[in-house]
Amino acid sequence: MTYLGEGWDSTAVLVGGWVERRPRRPEIGPQLLRETVVMPWLAPLLPLPVPVPEVVSADPVVVRHELVPGEEITALTATQGRQLGEFLRALHAAPVSEAVALGAGPMPLPVERFRAEVRVPGGEELLARLDGLPADTLVHGDLGPEHVLGRDGVLTGVIDFGDLHVGDAAIDLAWALHSTPPEFADALAQAYGVTSELRERALVWHQLGPWHEVLYGNDIGDPETVEVGLAGVLERLKRG
Template sequence: MTYLGEGWDSTAELVGGRWVERRPRRAEIGPQLVRESVVMPWLAPLLPLPVPVPVVISDDPLVVRHELVPGAEVTSLYAVQGRQLGEFLRALHAVPVAEAAERGVGPMTLPVERFRAEVQVPGGDELLAEIGGLPADTLVHGDLGPEHVLGRDGVLTGVIDFGDLHIGDAAIDLAWALHSTPPEFVDALVAAYGVTDELRRRALIWHQLGPWHEVLYGNDIGDPRVAAGGLEGVRDRLAIGVSQGPTD
């Protein structure tokens, strides 16, 4: 077994060079991993890139296992990967919401009151007010960033970590892709997906909200450095909105 690392929710080890085993780091993550084992076998054939399809191999302690998705975290992004990701998200967002709900996928509940109490910055209340008016009518990955998009030899080879899969706003999956990637990648993604001005507007809102979760996580684990880093990100991303003008 080879230790692969850990995220906020689970730890991962590579077994036999082929299988990834994941274990929850907190009790509340257990049901999330079990849900993935129900949803992903149904969802995977509907998507144009490989994704994890976990199965439960132990109930106590809970362990899920899936075949290793090929590739590594992408460090350089070009038009071809933008087109691939646009096609992937278009397919994911076209999946019937009712069928996902039948398999236990529901809406995401944002910790808005904690945000208000623990992240007090100029412009914060206005951003939280924007969040309250966003749609929740699409099956979304919910945590799409560079660490969850894999590639090799200039092309994407898979998308991983569907623990935050939920029924929400399609724009949440465009936040990183539109606001933290090179222009040629963005242009190709926009063309492949069919990104509208309204989706761009909402994607910026979700991009600005991202570091707020890091502040709360830092507080939860008692690490002021993590919380401080999140707070710095909050300020930086709110400044993006100011420089681009009002989001409405």
């Protein structure tokens, strides 16, 4: 058994070629079980490998999936940008009604907690921009460099679908358009068909990202995480 690490929601170990995941908090158990229902339906619709978990135990909750090949990518290229653009286009074309029937619904934002716990200049203006954003697309919900795998210059998979939900397509473009090299971002935008309005919404989601880190730091009583999150909030607000 090899310990793979832990995220905000679950821990993972490698057992005989299988990744076993366990929730870090009781409320995450249903989320992991939902993945075992949604991902077998979704995976065949996508052009890159993704985890397809199955239930090992319902009490305590343990799920497992085959190891998705590849490693976290460190040098982003135009080829990879095109691949991710095509992946997101396929994901966002998935039938929403079928996803909802399988348990993938909307994910409300903790706006009142943001307002109470992240008090920064310009914060209210950003929160106001959240009003009226669409929620009509099946999205990954947490797409960043740690969840996109590659090898030998190409993408080999996308992982961590714990935040899969029906929301704004722009949330999946936030990191990809606003925190990657131009050659990657431009190729992704062309492959996906990014409009100027979609790009602007993606910036809103990119700016909001570190707000979640502040709340998480408060939840686990970690002042350092809160401090890092607040620094990220202020840095990204400068791009508004």
